[in-house]
Amino acid sequence: MSLLHQRLVGATLLAAWLALGAAVAAPPVQSVAKVDLGRYAGTWYELARLPNRFQDQCVGDVSATYSPNPDGSMGVVNRCRKANGDIDRIEGRATLAAGDTSGAKLKVSFLPSWLQWFPVGRGDYWVVLLDPEYRYAVVSEPGREYLWILARTPAMDAPAYEAVVDQLRAGGYPVDQLVRTPHSTIPSPTAKQVQRLLWMGAGPAAPRRVAL
Template sequence: MVRLSTALILSLWLPLLPLAWAARQGSEVPPVRSVPAVDLKRYAGTWYELARLPNRFQSDCARDVTARYEPLADGGVRVTNRCRTLEGEVKTAEGLAVPTDRSNARLKVSFLPGWLKRLPGARGDYWVVLLDPQYRWAVVSEPRRENLWVLARSPALPPQELARIVDTLAGRGYPTDRLLLTPHDAADLSHAAGY
């Protein structure tokens, strides 16, 4: 049996360390960044969820997921999320989003009842990370990449456009292989109208 000395082992492995370090550095994902700015007046209105990462607070949402944003006089944004469950019932959640800086691209949102919505620790991150210049679609996430929503002004985007968005997200380190596509029944979107 041949025994290799520590010096011999190190002489074999030391030249490979820079390569291993470089490979590790290349695999690290950059931090999540929001878009430079969001015009809340243009962002206001109804958005249709096209895809999302699985999350506990939407576990019973099966289809027809929408979000409506309404800017408030105090600078906050009223949020109304709606979806249809597997049983066909409409589920609604009312929330409040508050911008964290002048860009309006990073907000804190809470769906707790009443005055509890304004407690600092009771709010989650809501960052607009991609935004179409015409505000036809948007992507929302947060710093840990645990939550992700692809939203659009209509219940569908052309498949190649949605594929480009997903490719961009994959390139930014999002687990796009886990995305759930959100079906919309055009005849069943009455819950999205008039709110």
């Protein structure tokens, strides 16, 4: 076996060992024990996220507004500022995951309203960290592919933010890939605007983007 061959084999084995070690070290994703969806409702500002293709158009001012529906589901309005200054919006619906009574595991669909009852096209939305006073929250899913750090205000003091990141790092999340979200003074939608946007989303046209 040549020296080059030995080095290639060694590098491959090292990479496999590191990957196996990372998989073993990362515990299964756990949601929080309980989420009061009534308290969770309202507007959350995105402070940071793992990069994802659904938000490629978003350069800042990312927020999500949740409104309780009579059937127990939650209306969702996501918005962000694009590079040209326009505001991008998308409306959806969040429902409890099958068998979950904690309120911490939701299924979110951004399909047209007449398709949102079908199981296809619904993504996992797990609340994995939640401040007791509902001042900040972290949302992810079982594969750790998506991650959002949210807060009730567009900013969080540095020590509190770093404490959240440290908890996520200990939980096996790739926090070194987090992208911080800048915010300007664009106001969040009012409750009346949210309801109007949800009503407008009842048409057959599919939304363009999926965010939080």
